[in-house]
Amino acid sequence: MTRQEDARRTDPRSFAVRAVTMLFQLVIPLAVASVTILDDGDIGDLVGYFLPLVIVIILLNVVIAYLQWTKLTYTVGESDIRVESGVLSRAARSVPYERIQDVSLEQKLLPRLFGLVEVKFETGAGGKDDLALTYLSESEGERLRELVRTRRDTAETQDAEETATAPEEAEVLFAMGPRRVFTFGLFEFSLAVVAVLGGLAQQFDFLLPFELWDLDQWEQRLAGPGQRLAGLGPLAQAAGIVIALAALGVVGVTTGIGRTALREWDFRLERTAKGLRRRRGLLTRTDVVMPLHRVQALRIGTGFLRRRFGWHSLKVISLASDSGGANHDAVPFGRMDEIAPVVAVTGFSLPPEDAQWARALARYRIDKAVLAALFLVPATVVSALFAREWVWLAPLAGLLFTVAQQWWRWKHDYRALGESQLYSRHGWLSPSLAIASRVKLQSVEIAQGPVARRRGYASLALGLAGGRLRINGMPVAEARRWRSAICDSLARTDFSRLLEEKGAPAP
Template sequence: MTGEAAAPRRTNPMSFAVRAVGLLAQLVVPVVLGGVAILNREGDAGFLAFAVPILIVVILLNVLVAYLQWARLTYTIGESDVRVESGVLSRSARSVPYDRIQDVSLEQKLLPRLFGLVEVKFETGAGGGDDLTLAYLSEAEGERLRELVRDRKDDEPARAPVLSGAPFVASAEMPKETKPAPQAETVFAMDTGRILTFGLFEFSLAVVAVLFGAAQQLDFLLPFDPWDVDGWQQQLAGPGQWLAGLGPVAKAAGIALAIAALVPVGIATGVIRTALREWDFRLERTPKGLRRRRGLLTRTDLVMPLHRVQALRMETGFIRRRFGWHALKIVSLASDSEGANHDAVPFGTLPEIDRVIGLTGFHRPAEDVTWLRATPRYFIDRVVGAGIALAILAIVAAIAVEEPLWILPLLAIVPIAGLGWWRWKRDRRALDQDQVYNRIGSLAPKLSIASRVKLQSVEIAQGPIARWRGYATLHLGLAGGKFRIKGVPLAQAEDWRAHICRSMAGTDFSRLLDTKGSAAA
């Protein structure tokens, strides 16, 4: 196996074609815009004689560079590492040991998908998103590499403990699977009906804003000036004149109609965006962990190893909550900057979410868990702080503006205090035998669940006011995410820290990555 794999290989030749097509697609917009601009100016046709050859040379140069880059990039699947050598003028070689590879992910964007190609990303634990990527390989080659790397990693334990100086290295591999054929069990899937329902709740007016912005930017392309109010009035003067005579009631009705017209646009945007992202969503339980596939045009395929789950986040929305819909996100160790939170169940019922939570070895807070609130002092201090800021604003307004506008900032204190009180009443946190919970938000609550053992550090932070008033913010160091609890009374913060540290000290980091510890089904 090693002899066959050790030779340097090139990426799929088609990837050069994909890049060229992508390049041309990028050129289309500037060329068309440039063409329109040139043709608009009468008598400058001679300019085309220069522009066209230059354009052709630019395209050819780009294609040549793309070809050279493709030809000079090779990868080698070696005995103990993956090596990639690249560069036309300046050469670079990067080697990533199998030990450090956390996972191999495959991604297909629209264009490569048409050619049957995948982008293979070797995920290392390092932050900063400096991962090794190969674009593009054939689907079969991508799958082969993924299996190969996983097999190599599985073979490691026999010799890894020799170099156990760095716990991360020694522990990154998984024990060999005993099951011969990896059978996948679907844990959660969304059919078309579910995706459409999800889309309805993802109501979005973003597209309206985009259309508005585009109209402003590209108005030179339109045969009339949409911002010319006088022009509009003249256009309406003939048949539209009757509108003006209808009075305020009809005008109000017209505005309501215009707003109502936005609703279908918002719904359509939500449904389309959701369908593109979540199409044929399926979450499967494989021997390697939870495998998620989704997407219509860009299909992604991601594996979240169960023992690397660090924390869970449950979210919901203001309206969807009334219908019993919730979302579950997984905070995973391998993921760095871009995707710390993976959607495990984007839109599901609580029993469906409970099933996935059960697989991760976590659990939802028990009914009898003791929920605690932030100290009232924290709430009071925040309202007082907001009040002082608003009072300053009111004084400035009183000096700068003649009219009694200065009263407005003072009126704002009432809703701010009300909302703060409501939040204070609803936000809660709890600590039980093995997990920490923090629930924030009142209308659309978010619940974070962290495992006590899997935390990395605990910090008690206090600003001057917090120190004077005797409370603190508790920062829990979580791999791949943030977990902080605000407004904790100091004594309680110290007590919680002592408890959590005791849980943490019981297990070394390397043990955390053992599959045995957490893959309780």
């Protein structure tokens, strides 16, 4: 461990990246301005005034970017990392190694072309106050990450052995090739893009040479040259509708595949000495490490359609923030036998065969359906009597949907309390299974509304770091039994101790 007290600057190329980004940001306002200014009048005259101004603005930006670059320094100290920045007002921030939860590297498209990374020091402050260095060379980023990890370990445990294993040899737990990403993309078909297209059509319909939403005009159009179309008969019209739907389907599938490929390209999940390391992304490549001892719970999800084909996903609920969300995709799209080894690595386990699964009380489901009916039946009757012909179908459909949903969820939602874990299987179109460790919960709340009190059931709301876990429709006595059992497990270990234990699996 050598002393490095000298202040360093970020990579010189980051100045270039910044300047290019600034230029790109300038191009759009300049283009807009030139359209409005140069729209009329003497172009030659105006360019005379305009061009020097543009050049001055660009130069000014470059100078500012340069000054900012020279004034941004970071120091890797003995006990902390310090970053000083600011041209006019100076800011200095120091983060002690013990407070750094993790170092993540992120590459956006432009920095990636230059071989640069953004290094983020996660302090658990919720992501917004984290320290970030833009940009360092890839090797420098890697070096900082290793350095912070080894420093932190020595600061915490004085364990010299662990620092010796600096270049980590990694065991690949899960990877997705192009084929798998493509299959994943097929299931990521999104109707959202269809809605966006519809919205755009509505926004920009003034660009179309006719009124898009006026049925009378459509009829007229069809009566003119479209008469031929209309004359083709219902079969041809049906074929037209099918073709239109197919076109929308193709758009949805293509965007699904495109978005998935951008996000998941060359997905690799590895087991390293510090935890699970995940790299993915086509243009923006992210590299995240999830320390194993910080894993709070797991969520195994699937989709309505993908379940039929045996595809599932595994998310890790952890304290570290993953660019906003605390849910890390560990296995975004895989078979259960691919997920099981990852689950084992996290120290959790899949529900055992003999788990005591229990459903929510039937009364709870019935009450929910009845409550919905109390609003929707009168709504149906009133709209059937007073509103236009078809409106009453909407509340009726809502009612049928609710009843079907409650019945389905009564059939499929289960809970179980194991020796060291608790399980909750819930959801309707995209069911998921939450696996939480009993000792890693924070609080237990029994909540009862006025109906629930009368009918003798309760909800159990569990405080989980980085996630939500709520089990509804439990008999009150059982909710109390669960709570006292969970509290007994909680009392045995202090939470901060759980966080300190390096790579300790959930007991």
